[in-house]
Amino acid sequence: MADLTHISRIPNVASAVLGDLSGGFFDAVREADGEAVAAVAGFLSTNLAEAGDRLGLGPLGRISLSGERRATVILLRGGSVVAASVDPAAALTAVERALDGSRG
Amino acid sequence: MEPPPSAAAPGLPVAPDLLREALGFVHRPFSGVVPPGAAIGDGPVSSIRARVAGLLGEDGGTALAITGGAESGHSTLCRRIANELGAQRLVVELGTGRDPGGRTLLQRLCAAAGVPEEPAEEAGLDAFIARMGEERQRWGHASLVLLDGVVSHAAAAGLVRLVEATRWSRAFHLLVAGPAGLSGALQRAGLDEAGPLEEIPVPPLSAEQIGPYVRGWIAATLASRAPPILLSPDALLLLALRTQGAIERIDCVAENMLVLAAAEKRRMLGTWHAWTASDQARWADGEPGSLPRRPASWPPPEVADVLDVCRRGAGLPPFPRVSRTGS
Secondary structure (H helix, E strand, O other): OHHHHHHHOOOOEEEEEEEEOOOOEEEEEOOOOHHHHHHHHHHHHHHHHHHHHHHOOOOOOEEEEEOOOOEEEEEEEOOEEEEEEEOOHHHHHHHHHHHHHHOO | OOOOOOOOOOOOOEOOHHHHHHHOEOEOOOOOOOOOOOOOOOOHHHHHHHHHHHHOOOOOOOEEEEEOOOOOOHHHHHHHHHHHHOOOOOEEEEEOOOOOOOOOHHHHHHHHHOOOOOOOHHHHHHHHHHHHHHHHHHHOOOEEEEEEOOOHHHHHHHHHHHHHHHHHHOOEEEEEEEOOOHHHHHHHOOOOOOOOOEEEEOOOOOHHHHHHHHHHHHHHHEOOOOOOOEEOHHHHHHHHHHHOOOHHHHHHHHHHHHHHHHHHOOOEEOHHHHHHOOOOOOHHHOOHHHOOOOOOOOOOHHHHHHHHHHHHHOOOOOOOOOOEOOO
16 A cells, blocks of 8 residues: 555656456555556456566566556556556656666 | 357357447357357356266156256256257257146147147157157157246146156156256155156355356357456456346346446446346347446445445455545
């Protein structure tokens, strides 16, 4: 929960949702449809973690998706999944850097 | 499991237009007719199906009942078994609701099997058994007689006679879809010489079995190259609460959830869909314009309260009420 508050304060993070790998929904900041975001983030995390395993990446830590206008960063921490929506998409690298910094 | 092809297989229900065009379904989901080779996660139903199919061998003489309450899926299961066994034997299917002509069960069965009507019951039964014997020779497997919608009191007397004839003639198998307690009703009506009618109850799906069941149907009927359809865990909790695991009710609500999502051009089934989908009428058969519209804000407090109850039962924290504004 503390993570979600912290992440939502990073500049250009428009909204953030906390869920789990099964797509369960636990908390949201500035997001109207947290249930759907958590379901999609859980689905992506599970599938890409499997793909990452096959590619020998080791445990999956982060998924970044970028569109023309907005981007999304999905963080995996244990069984928790945090999806942060980034607006504009061009701010994705800065948000990723801020997230890396916050992990120490 | 073999993925479904992009064109519907012959003999299988084709996906309704809205589900085909918006979501990429090939076959109709939750229809009761499962594409061959597909394994839907229907828990106890699969084991009942396998057990019954094993009992109905080449030689006739087996009489059994699959029983359950309204919407338990016992009737659908019987038709599914009959459909699967129909490739290798004659299936005579009879709905046993009230007959406006006042004919007896045996007379109606003879008519369904194309056996000329006899004035006396005894002669009618002999003619029916003789026809079933011929069909046994022709197909190499004993025919299956399926009686659907049996109400124990109304049909007991005629059914006792048919169960006895199944056993002594061994010319066919008898499968009955009826209410729980049917076997007892037949015993009270005089079926006692060769033992009671074996009754196999269809239990409701547990909350844990509903997710695999719904996903199994979607996977079995969606085109192999279609993008996935997601289900939120909260939607499954609501579905379990609304249906209490009764398979026919799950089929109705789950298909309506898909119809609602298809009309919105969404591939995610959430609590809005699980709460709003009708458990009475199949929306795929109606006009898409008359479907409910999602409100601007979801869920309203009364729905969130219900979700809390579901979540508490599953050992989860309450549903997040209002999206925090952050700072």
